[in-house]
Amino acid sequence: MLATVVETKELLETVAASLIAGVGVTAAFSLVILGVTRSADMARNERPLLATAAGGLAALAGAVVIAAIVFGIVVMTSK
Protein backbone atom coordinates (compact mmCIF):
# COMPACT_ATOMS: atom_id res chain seq x y z
CA MET A 1 0.00 0.00 0.00
CA LEU A 2 2.85 2.29 0.99
CA ALA A 3 4.55 1.82 -2.37
CA THR A 4 1.43 3.06 -4.18
CA VAL A 5 1.08 6.30 -2.21
CA VAL A 6 4.75 7.28 -2.05
CA GLU A 7 5.84 9.41 -5.00
CA THR A 8 9.16 7.59 -5.26
CA LYS A 9 10.41 9.24 -8.44
CA GLU A 10 9.71 12.78 -7.19
CA LEU A 11 11.21 11.97 -3.78
CA LEU A 12 14.39 10.55 -5.30
CA GLU A 13 14.71 13.55 -7.60
CA THR A 14 14.25 15.85 -4.60
CA VAL A 15 16.99 14.01 -2.66
CA ALA A 16 19.35 14.05 -5.67
CA ALA A 17 18.72 17.75 -6.43
CA SER A 18 19.20 18.66 -2.76
CA LEU A 19 22.51 16.77 -2.54
CA ILE A 20 23.89 18.17 -5.80
CA ALA A 21 22.78 21.75 -5.10
CA GLY A 22 23.62 21.84 -1.38
CA VAL A 23 27.03 20.16 -1.62
CA GLY A 24 27.93 21.59 -5.04
CA VAL A 25 27.24 25.24 -4.19
CA THR A 26 29.03 24.96 -0.83
CA ALA A 27 32.06 23.33 -2.46
CA ALA A 28 32.15 25.93 -5.24
CA PHE A 29 31.89 28.79 -2.76
CA SER A 30 34.76 27.27 -0.72
CA LEU A 31 36.85 27.36 -3.91
CA VAL A 32 35.94 31.04 -4.35
CA ILE A 33 37.29 31.78 -0.87
CA LEU A 34 40.37 29.60 -1.45
CA GLY A 35 41.08 31.32 -4.76
CA VAL A 36 40.64 34.84 -3.36
CA THR A 37 42.83 34.24 -0.26
CA ARG A 38 45.55 32.45 -2.26
CA SER A 39 45.46 35.13 -4.94
CA ALA A 40 45.95 37.85 -2.32
CA ASP A 41 48.78 35.89 -0.65
CA MET A 42 50.58 35.27 -3.97
CA ALA A 43 50.22 38.90 -5.04
CA ARG A 44 51.70 39.98 -1.69
CA ASN A 45 54.62 37.54 -2.25
CA GLU A 46 55.15 38.99 -5.75
CA ARG A 47 54.23 35.79 -7.60
CA PRO A 48 51.89 37.24 -10.24
CA LEU A 49 51.40 34.06 -12.26
CA LEU A 50 50.16 32.05 -9.28
CA ALA A 51 48.09 35.03 -8.13
CA THR A 52 46.39 35.15 -11.53
CA ALA A 53 45.78 31.38 -11.53
CA ALA A 54 44.21 31.53 -8.06
CA GLY A 55 42.12 34.52 -9.13
CA GLY A 56 40.97 32.55 -12.18
CA LEU A 57 39.93 29.65 -9.94
CA ALA A 58 37.94 32.07 -7.76
CA ALA A 59 36.25 33.61 -10.82
CA LEU A 60 35.36 30.21 -12.28
CA ALA A 61 33.98 28.91 -8.99
CA GLY A 62 32.07 32.19 -8.50
CA ALA A 63 30.50 31.76 -11.93
CA VAL A 64 29.40 28.23 -10.95
CA VAL A 65 27.79 29.56 -7.73
CA ILE A 66 25.91 32.32 -9.58
CA ALA A 67 24.84 29.91 -12.36
CA ALA A 68 23.55 27.40 -9.79
CA ILE A 69 21.50 30.07 -7.99
CA VAL A 70 20.04 31.42 -11.24
CA PHE A 71 19.29 27.88 -12.46
CA GLY A 72 17.54 27.06 -9.17
CA ILE A 73 15.32 30.13 -9.40
CA VAL A 74 14.51 29.49 -13.07
CA VAL A 75 13.54 25.87 -12.30
CA MET A 76 11.33 27.06 -9.43
CA THR A 77 9.55 29.71 -11.46
CA SER A 78 8.96 27.34 -14.38
CA LYS A 79 6.81 25.00 -12.23
Add this chain to the structure above:
Amino acid sequence: MSGNDIVLVIVVGTALVFDFTNGFHDTANVVATSISTHAMPPRIAVAYAAIFNFAGAFISLAVAATVAKDVVNGDVITPTVVFAGLVGAIFWNLVTWYLGLPSSSSHALIGGVVGSAFAAAGADAVMSAGLIGKVLIPAVIAPVVAFVVGVIAINIVYGVVGRERPGPVNRGFRLGQVISGGMLALAHGTNDAQKTMGVITLALIANGSLSESSDVPFWVVISAASAISLGTYFGGWRIIRTMGTRIIKMDAAQGFSAQGSGAAVILASSHFGFPLSTTQVISGGVMGAGAGKRVSAVRWGVAGNIVVAWLLTFPAAAAIGAATYGFCNLFGDSAAGPIIASLLGIGALAWVFTHRVRQEPLPASG
Protein backbone atom coordinates in the same frame (compact mmCIF):
# COMPACT_ATOMS: atom_id res chain seq x y z
CA MET B 1 -23.87 39.06 4.15
CA SER B 2 -24.92 35.46 4.97
CA GLY B 3 -23.67 33.43 7.95
CA ASN B 4 -21.40 31.42 5.62
CA ASP B 5 -19.83 34.61 4.28
CA ILE B 6 -19.17 35.83 7.83
CA VAL B 7 -17.45 32.52 8.62
CA LEU B 8 -15.43 32.82 5.39
CA VAL B 9 -14.24 36.31 6.37
CA ILE B 10 -13.24 34.96 9.80
CA VAL B 11 -11.41 32.05 8.13
CA VAL B 12 -9.45 34.35 5.81
CA GLY B 13 -8.57 36.62 8.75
CA THR B 14 -7.53 33.64 10.89
CA ALA B 15 -5.45 32.20 8.03
CA LEU B 16 -3.59 35.49 7.70
CA VAL B 17 -3.04 35.56 11.49
CA PHE B 18 -1.63 32.03 11.17
CA ASP B 19 0.59 33.20 8.33
CA PHE B 20 1.82 36.06 10.52
CA THR B 21 2.59 33.63 13.39
CA ASN B 22 4.28 31.35 10.84
CA GLY B 23 6.61 34.15 9.77
CA PHE B 24 7.06 35.24 13.39
CA HIS B 25 7.78 31.68 14.54
CA ASP B 26 9.96 30.64 11.60
CA THR B 27 12.06 33.82 11.35
CA ALA B 28 14.53 31.93 13.51
CA ASN B 29 15.01 29.27 10.86
CA VAL B 30 16.10 31.85 8.36
CA VAL B 31 18.12 34.36 10.34
CA ALA B 32 19.48 32.58 13.42
CA THR B 33 22.63 31.27 11.75
CA SER B 34 23.40 34.66 10.15
CA ILE B 35 22.97 36.41 13.50
CA SER B 36 24.93 33.90 15.56
CA THR B 37 27.95 34.02 13.23
CA HIS B 38 27.73 37.87 13.08
CA ALA B 39 27.18 37.75 9.31
CA MET B 40 24.45 40.37 9.77
CA PRO B 41 23.12 42.52 12.64
CA PRO B 42 19.81 41.14 14.00
CA ARG B 43 17.43 43.84 12.73
CA ILE B 44 19.05 43.92 9.28
CA ALA B 45 18.94 40.11 9.06
CA VAL B 46 15.25 40.05 9.96
CA ALA B 47 14.31 42.83 7.50
CA TYR B 48 16.35 41.12 4.77
CA ALA B 49 14.57 37.80 5.43
CA ALA B 50 11.17 39.53 5.36
CA ILE B 51 11.86 40.94 1.88
CA PHE B 52 12.99 37.56 0.51
CA ASN B 53 10.05 35.81 2.18
CA PHE B 54 7.70 38.17 0.35
CA ALA B 55 9.44 37.55 -2.98
CA GLY B 56 9.54 33.77 -2.42
CA ALA B 57 5.77 33.57 -2.05
CA PHE B 58 5.39 34.48 -5.74
CA ILE B 59 7.85 31.95 -7.16
CA SER B 60 5.75 28.77 -7.24
CA LEU B 61 2.25 27.60 -6.29
CA ALA B 62 2.85 23.81 -6.26
CA VAL B 63 2.71 23.55 -2.46
CA ALA B 64 -0.49 25.61 -2.25
CA ALA B 65 -2.11 23.20 -4.71
CA THR B 66 -1.06 20.21 -2.58
CA VAL B 67 -2.50 21.70 0.62
CA ALA B 68 -5.75 22.72 -1.12
CA LYS B 69 -6.39 19.52 -3.05
CA ASP B 70 -4.32 16.51 -1.89
CA VAL B 71 -4.66 16.35 1.91
CA VAL B 72 -8.36 16.58 2.77
CA ASN B 73 -11.45 15.75 0.74
CA GLY B 74 -12.86 19.02 -0.60
CA ASP B 75 -16.42 17.61 -0.69
CA VAL B 76 -16.74 17.42 3.08
CA ILE B 77 -14.83 20.58 3.95
CA THR B 78 -16.67 23.65 5.20
CA PRO B 79 -15.25 27.04 6.17
CA THR B 80 -15.82 26.07 9.82
CA VAL B 81 -13.61 22.98 9.36
CA VAL B 82 -10.84 25.15 7.91
CA PHE B 83 -11.29 27.69 10.72
CA ALA B 84 -10.98 24.97 13.41
CA GLY B 85 -7.85 23.60 11.74
CA LEU B 86 -6.27 27.06 11.72
CA VAL B 87 -7.04 27.53 15.41
CA GLY B 88 -5.29 24.22 16.12
CA ALA B 89 -2.22 25.36 14.20
CA ILE B 90 -2.06 28.85 15.73
CA PHE B 91 -2.50 27.50 19.26
CA TRP B 92 0.31 24.95 18.83
CA ASN B 93 2.57 27.55 17.19
CA LEU B 94 2.10 29.83 20.21
CA VAL B 95 2.71 27.02 22.71
CA THR B 96 5.99 26.06 21.04
CA TRP B 97 7.01 29.72 20.62
CA TYR B 98 6.35 30.23 24.36
CA LEU B 99 8.60 27.25 25.12
CA GLY B 100 11.24 28.43 22.61
CA LEU B 101 10.98 25.23 20.56
CA PRO B 102 11.47 25.42 16.79
CA SER B 103 8.54 23.14 15.89
CA SER B 104 6.91 22.96 12.48
CA SER B 105 4.22 25.50 11.53
CA SER B 106 3.55 23.39 8.44
CA HIS B 107 2.83 20.19 10.33
CA ALA B 108 0.71 22.21 12.76
CA LEU B 109 -1.36 23.64 9.90
CA ILE B 110 -1.86 20.33 8.12
CA GLY B 111 -2.43 18.50 11.44
CA GLY B 112 -5.04 21.08 12.51
CA VAL B 113 -6.96 20.84 9.23
CA VAL B 114 -6.80 17.02 9.22
CA GLY B 115 -8.02 16.89 12.86
CA SER B 116 -10.97 19.21 12.27
CA ALA B 117 -11.90 17.46 9.01
CA PHE B 118 -11.79 14.11 10.82
CA ALA B 119 -14.03 15.50 13.60
CA ALA B 120 -16.46 16.84 11.01
CA ALA B 121 -16.80 13.91 8.63
CA GLY B 122 -14.80 10.94 9.93
CA ALA B 123 -11.98 9.12 8.16
CA ASP B 124 -13.47 9.74 4.69
CA ALA B 125 -12.53 13.42 5.00
CA VAL B 126 -8.82 12.64 5.05
CA MET B 127 -7.05 11.73 1.80
CA SER B 128 -4.63 9.27 3.35
CA ALA B 129 -2.66 8.70 0.13
CA GLY B 130 -1.95 12.42 -0.26
CA LEU B 131 -1.28 12.84 3.46
CA ILE B 132 1.24 9.97 3.59
CA GLY B 133 2.83 10.38 0.17
CA LYS B 134 2.98 14.17 -0.05
CA VAL B 135 3.31 15.19 3.60
CA LEU B 136 4.35 12.54 6.15
CA ILE B 137 7.07 10.68 4.23
CA PRO B 138 8.73 13.85 2.87
CA ALA B 139 8.50 15.23 6.44
CA VAL B 140 10.65 12.34 7.68
CA ILE B 141 13.07 12.27 4.76
CA ALA B 142 13.73 16.01 4.30
CA PRO B 143 15.45 16.76 7.67
CA VAL B 144 17.60 13.63 7.24
CA VAL B 145 18.65 14.76 3.75
CA ALA B 146 19.44 18.26 5.10
CA PHE B 147 21.51 16.65 7.88
CA VAL B 148 23.47 14.51 5.38
CA VAL B 149 24.00 17.47 3.03
CA GLY B 150 25.17 19.55 6.00
CA VAL B 151 27.68 16.86 7.09
CA ILE B 152 29.10 16.40 3.58
CA ALA B 153 29.16 20.15 2.84
CA ILE B 154 31.01 21.14 6.03
CA ASN B 155 33.60 18.39 5.50
CA ILE B 156 34.24 19.62 1.96
CA VAL B 157 34.51 23.20 3.26
CA TYR B 158 37.07 22.27 5.91
CA GLY B 159 38.92 20.12 3.36
CA VAL B 160 39.20 23.03 0.92
CA VAL B 161 39.86 26.00 3.22
CA GLY B 162 40.84 24.31 6.50
CA ARG B 163 44.52 25.30 6.17
CA GLU B 164 43.88 28.90 5.15
CA ARG B 165 44.10 31.86 7.52
CA PRO B 166 40.85 31.99 9.55
CA GLY B 167 40.34 35.78 9.19
CA PRO B 168 39.75 35.95 5.41
CA VAL B 169 37.94 32.60 5.43
CA ASN B 170 35.46 33.74 8.09
CA ARG B 171 34.93 37.06 6.31
CA GLY B 172 34.31 35.16 3.06
CA PHE B 173 31.76 32.82 4.59
CA ARG B 174 30.01 35.70 6.38
CA LEU B 175 29.62 37.34 2.97
CA GLY B 176 28.42 33.97 1.63
CA GLN B 177 25.83 33.84 4.39
CA VAL B 178 24.26 37.01 3.03
CA ILE B 179 23.59 35.02 -0.17
CA SER B 180 22.67 31.70 1.49
CA GLY B 181 20.45 33.51 4.03
CA GLY B 182 18.62 35.22 1.16
CA MET B 183 18.15 31.88 -0.61
CA LEU B 184 16.87 30.31 2.60
CA ALA B 185 14.37 33.15 3.12
CA LEU B 186 13.29 32.80 -0.51
CA ALA B 187 12.85 29.04 0.00
CA HIS B 188 10.88 29.66 3.19
CA GLY B 189 8.56 32.05 1.34
CA THR B 190 7.98 29.56 -1.48
CA ASN B 191 7.08 26.70 0.87
CA ASP B 192 5.43 28.31 3.91
CA ALA B 193 3.45 31.24 2.48
CA GLN B 194 1.90 28.78 0.07
CA LYS B 195 0.41 26.68 2.85
CA THR B 196 -1.73 29.62 3.92
CA MET B 197 -2.65 30.29 0.28
CA GLY B 198 -3.71 26.63 0.05
CA VAL B 199 -5.89 26.88 3.16
CA ILE B 200 -7.60 30.11 2.05
CA THR B 201 -8.22 28.55 -1.38
CA LEU B 202 -9.68 25.48 0.36
CA ALA B 203 -12.07 27.73 2.34
CA LEU B 204 -13.09 29.64 -0.82
CA ILE B 205 -13.82 26.33 -2.60
CA ALA B 206 -15.74 25.02 0.44
CA ASN B 207 -17.84 28.20 0.50
CA GLY B 208 -18.62 27.93 -3.21
CA SER B 209 -16.78 31.19 -3.94
CA LEU B 210 -14.30 29.34 -6.18
CA SER B 211 -14.56 26.21 -8.33
CA GLU B 212 -12.35 23.22 -7.49
CA SER B 213 -10.38 23.60 -10.71
CA SER B 214 -9.59 27.27 -10.07
CA ASP B 215 -6.08 28.59 -9.52
CA VAL B 216 -5.09 30.40 -6.34
CA PRO B 217 -6.50 33.96 -6.66
CA PHE B 218 -3.91 36.75 -6.90
CA TRP B 219 -5.30 38.65 -3.86
CA VAL B 220 -4.70 35.47 -1.82
CA VAL B 221 -1.05 35.35 -2.99
CA ILE B 222 -0.49 39.04 -2.16
CA SER B 223 -2.14 38.89 1.27
CA ALA B 224 -0.35 35.66 2.28
CA ALA B 225 3.02 37.03 1.13
CA SER B 226 2.43 40.25 3.07
CA ALA B 227 1.34 38.47 6.27
CA ILE B 228 4.31 36.09 6.39
CA SER B 229 6.83 38.83 5.64
CA LEU B 230 5.33 41.09 8.33
CA GLY B 231 5.46 38.19 10.80
CA THR B 232 9.06 37.57 9.83
CA TYR B 233 9.93 41.22 10.45
CA PHE B 234 8.45 41.07 13.96
CA GLY B 235 10.22 37.71 14.51
CA GLY B 236 10.47 35.70 17.70
CA TRP B 237 13.85 36.15 19.37
CA ARG B 238 13.17 33.28 21.76
CA ILE B 239 13.49 30.68 18.98
CA ILE B 240 16.32 32.58 17.30
CA ARG B 241 18.37 31.97 20.45
CA THR B 242 17.65 28.21 20.36
CA MET B 243 18.44 27.89 16.66
CA GLY B 244 21.41 30.22 16.66
CA THR B 245 23.30 29.23 19.77
CA ARG B 246 21.72 26.41 21.72
CA ILE B 247 22.02 23.54 19.20
CA ILE B 248 25.66 24.25 18.33
CA LYS B 249 28.04 27.19 18.54
CA MET B 250 28.56 27.89 14.86
CA ASP B 251 31.39 29.36 12.88
CA ALA B 252 30.67 31.18 9.61
CA ALA B 253 31.50 28.14 7.47
CA GLN B 254 29.02 26.01 9.42
CA GLY B 255 26.38 28.73 9.14
CA PHE B 256 26.87 28.89 5.37
CA SER B 257 26.72 25.08 5.04
CA ALA B 258 23.59 24.84 7.20
CA GLN B 259 21.79 27.57 5.27
CA GLY B 260 22.91 26.20 1.90
CA SER B 261 21.77 22.67 2.67
CA GLY B 262 18.44 23.91 4.06
CA ALA B 263 17.75 26.14 1.06
CA ALA B 264 18.63 23.34 -1.40
CA VAL B 265 16.27 20.83 0.26
CA ILE B 266 13.36 23.30 0.63
CA LEU B 267 13.61 24.66 -2.92
CA ALA B 268 13.83 21.15 -4.41
CA SER B 269 10.84 20.00 -2.32
CA SER B 270 8.76 23.07 -3.18
CA HIS B 271 9.39 22.37 -6.86
CA PHE B 272 7.71 18.95 -6.48
CA GLY B 273 4.89 20.31 -4.27
CA PHE B 274 5.97 18.68 -0.99
CA PRO B 275 4.76 20.93 1.89
CA LEU B 276 7.56 20.05 4.30
CA SER B 277 8.65 21.69 7.51
CA THR B 278 11.21 24.41 6.90
CA THR B 279 11.91 24.33 10.65
CA GLN B 280 12.87 20.69 10.66
CA VAL B 281 14.92 21.01 7.48
CA ILE B 282 17.05 23.88 8.73
CA SER B 283 17.36 22.16 12.15
CA GLY B 284 18.69 19.13 10.24
CA GLY B 285 21.11 21.35 8.31
CA VAL B 286 22.36 23.03 11.52
CA MET B 287 22.85 19.66 13.25
CA GLY B 288 24.60 18.25 10.16
CA ALA B 289 26.97 21.21 9.95
CA GLY B 290 27.73 20.77 13.66
CA ALA B 291 28.08 16.99 13.66
CA GLY B 292 30.22 17.12 10.50
CA LYS B 293 32.83 19.08 12.41
CA ARG B 294 32.57 17.18 15.69
CA VAL B 295 29.67 14.94 16.78
CA SER B 296 29.92 16.16 20.38
CA ALA B 297 29.60 19.79 19.16
CA VAL B 298 25.84 19.24 18.81
CA ARG B 299 23.86 19.62 22.02
CA TRP B 300 21.90 16.45 21.54
CA GLY B 301 19.59 17.21 24.50
CA VAL B 302 18.32 20.35 22.73
CA ALA B 303 18.15 18.40 19.46
CA GLY B 304 16.10 15.73 21.29
CA ASN B 305 13.61 18.36 22.52
CA ILE B 306 13.20 19.55 18.93
CA VAL B 307 12.52 15.98 17.78
CA VAL B 308 9.92 15.50 20.56
CA ALA B 309 8.19 18.77 19.56
CA TRP B 310 8.32 17.56 15.95
CA LEU B 311 6.63 14.25 16.83
CA LEU B 312 3.99 15.96 18.99
CA THR B 313 3.11 18.74 16.53
CA PHE B 314 0.89 16.84 14.12
CA PRO B 315 -1.25 14.98 16.73
CA ALA B 316 -1.42 17.98 19.10
CA ALA B 317 -2.58 20.40 16.39
CA ALA B 318 -5.01 17.75 15.10
CA ALA B 319 -6.49 17.30 18.60
CA ILE B 320 -6.89 21.08 19.11
CA GLY B 321 -8.40 21.39 15.62
CA ALA B 322 -10.87 18.60 16.37
CA ALA B 323 -11.79 20.12 19.75
CA THR B 324 -12.31 23.56 18.17
CA TYR B 325 -14.56 22.05 15.51
CA GLY B 326 -16.53 20.29 18.28
CA PHE B 327 -16.94 23.64 20.09
CA CYS B 328 -18.10 25.45 16.91
CA ASN B 329 -20.45 22.59 16.12
CA LEU B 330 -22.29 23.21 19.42
CA PHE B 331 -23.74 26.32 17.75
CA GLY B 332 -24.88 24.43 14.62
CA ASP B 333 -24.35 25.99 11.19
CA SER B 334 -24.51 29.57 12.45
CA ALA B 335 -21.51 31.88 12.53
CA ALA B 336 -21.76 32.12 16.34
CA GLY B 337 -19.26 29.28 16.99
CA PRO B 338 -16.37 30.71 14.94
CA ILE B 339 -17.13 34.26 16.21
CA ILE B 340 -17.01 33.19 19.89
CA ALA B 341 -13.92 31.03 19.27
CA SER B 342 -12.23 33.98 17.51
CA LEU B 343 -13.00 36.35 20.38
CA LEU B 344 -11.62 33.82 22.88
CA GLY B 345 -8.55 33.37 20.68
CA ILE B 346 -7.94 37.12 20.33
CA GLY B 347 -8.21 37.47 24.13
CA ALA B 348 -5.73 34.63 24.65
CA LEU B 349 -3.34 36.12 22.05
CA ALA B 350 -3.47 39.54 23.70
CA TRP B 351 -2.72 37.98 27.09
CA VAL B 352 0.19 35.90 25.77
CA PHE B 353 1.81 38.81 23.91
CA THR B 354 1.48 41.34 26.72
CA HIS B 355 2.97 38.87 29.22
CA ARG B 356 5.74 37.35 27.13
CA VAL B 357 6.94 39.86 24.53
CA ARG B 358 7.93 42.28 27.33
CA GLN B 359 10.17 39.54 28.75
CA GLU B 360 11.95 39.07 25.45
CA PRO B 361 14.66 41.69 25.04
CA LEU B 362 16.29 42.16 21.64
CA PRO B 363 19.73 40.57 21.49
CA ALA B 364 22.69 42.91 21.25
CA SER B 365 23.45 44.03 17.72
CA GLY B 366 26.00 41.94 15.86
